[in-house]
Amino acid sequence: MPHNGFRKAVMAMAITYAAGLTTLAQADVIIGVAGPMTGGNAAFGEQFWRGAEQAAADINAAGGIDGEKITLIKADDACEPKQAVAVANRLVDSDNVVAVVGHFCSSSTIPASEVYDEAGIISITPGSTNPQVTERGLTGEFRMCGRDDQQGTIAGDYIVDTLKATKVAVIHDKDTYGQGLADATRAQLNKRGVKEVMYEGLTRGEKDFNALVTKIRASGADVVYFGGLHPEAGPLVRQMREQGVTAKFVSGDGIVTDELVGTAGGPQFVDGVLMTFGADPRLIPDGKAVIEKFRANGYEPEGYTLYSYASVQAIAAAFNGAGSTDGAEASQWLKSHPVQTVMGTKSFDEKGDLKVSDYVMYQWGADGKYKQL
Structure with a gap:
């Protein structure tokens, strides 16, 4: 000023x-x-x-x-x-x-x-x-x-109930947010009877995930859940597709930006990506x-x-x-x-949290835009 x-x-x-x-x-x-x-x-x-x-x-x-x-x-x-x-x-x-x-x-x-x-x-x-x-x-x-323990529940239930997945690879970025969200989702998957076939962290700022993708492919995962942000999510999903890994890619509110398309290398790589986020305020x-x-x-x-x-x-x-x-x-x-x-x-409770959380699932399309399902 x-x-x-x-x-x-x-x-x-x-x-x-x-x-x-x-x-x-x-x-x-x-x-x-x-x-x-x-x-x-x-x-x-x-x-x-x-x-x-x-x-x-x-x-x-x-x-x-x-x-x-x-x-x-x-x-x-x-x-x-x-x-x-x-x-x-x-x-x-x-x-x-x-x-x-x-x-x-x-x-x-x-x-x-x-x-x-x-x-x-x-x-x-x-x-x-x-x-x-x-x-x-x-x-x-x-x-x-909302909170990750709420968001992870929605993601875990969707993976089990809608995607009918039985083999889930859980990947996180070792950060407070990313690993916390991945852990919350993993906990809900385990609660629903699905034990992850892989649980591994990557490093924020890293761009070459080919070795990790090789492990994902070897695990036979039909869903890859990623706890992290778009700078790593984009290259990860692109390299999965380039290596022929067709597993559904699911993440959270850390990828809710159009810049995911750029980090992935184009809309063709984000087509079908799923993510949790609050009900679209727009x-x-x-x-x-x-x-x-x-x-x-x-x-x-x-x-x-x-x-x-x-x-x-x-x-x-x-x-x-x-x-x-x-x-x-x-x-x-x-x-x-x-x-x-x-x-x-x-409205807020005594902790400072919203009294009502409204997480839902979104899907990215071939146009490089996300829409609430």
């Missing part, structure tokens, strides 16, 4: 503190937007930023938060835990944020949220699904998405006007775009409802009141 705007914010917060007030400071409401703005997963950071940016613009146009404008601060963690902690400290100590939308990778969200919680700042992740994000008793940590009537606004500006609000938009809406509702930007007060309000969002009405 401009230097004089920053000075205004600092002065206003100092005056509020001196007066012992809990009402909103007469200054911009500064919200951080944290995620992978660079690197292999930058597509998700772009979704986060686009959604938050449009939400802030729309809320500001409608009067802001208690009459004050929202100012966003972009923070790049590159999906690296150490960088996420550095980013979190900067947002708290230098940028003076009162809330954070982020992070994306669970391995970044978990350590960064400790920083926010210690500072008494509310944070909402639009996309981190590892259960531990909300299982540590943090006061101000929320998520606008189909929800509550978001029609916002979706049309995105599209009129030449942007398709795919993936987590509307999740990020809804996260800003929830933060604004909490601050307005509590009459304060105090994290504890806003958090308590958010756990006690439903919020109207672009994705419909959302």
Whole structure:
């Protein structure tokens, strides 16, 4: 933000503190937007930023938060835990944020949220699904998405009931999110009587999976489940097809971006790929006007775009409802009141999880687009 705007914010917060007030400071409401703005997963950071940016613009146009404008601060963690902690400290100590939308990778969200919680700042992740994000008793940590133990159940049941698979290879990327999701899916498969024929990890950033594909082919798997993100999922599925492995490829919400097509080398390689994700928010009537606004500006609000938009809406509702930007007060309000969002009405439990999760199955087509089944 401009230097004089920053000075205004600092002065206003100092005056509020001196007066012992809990009402909103007469200054911009500064919200951080944290995620992978660079690197292999930058597509998700772009979704986060686009959604938050449009939400802030729309809320500001409608009067802001208690009459004050929202100012966003972009923070790049590159999906690296150490960088996420550095980013979190900067947002708290230098940028003076009162809330954070982020992070994306669970391995970044978990350590960064400790920083926010210690500072008494509310944070909402639009996309981190590892259960531990909300299982540590943090006061101000929320998520606008479901959990891997919910997502894994849907995936496991679909593989058994719909795909009728008996031989499943489970692959993960050794990351908090990817391995956690793979483990949740494996647990559900085992519960349903299907023991995986292979369980193995790959390394994020790796591109040559031919040796792994050879093992998959030798296992006789009729389904390959992958817990991870699109930069690895794309090359993996392409090399499977190039080696003649026709097993169904199933993954989770880490591939919900059109960039999967590019990393796979073309739509012909993603045709038939299945993935779990929340019910498509673009189909929800509550978001029609916002979706049309995105599209009129030449942007398709795919993936987590509307999740990020809804996260800003929830933060604004909490601050307005509590009459304060105090994290504890806003958090308590958010756990006690439903919020109207672009994705419909959302309610949170005491952990900060959504009370209702809506995971469904999607399939990628030959046109390089995904559709809800």
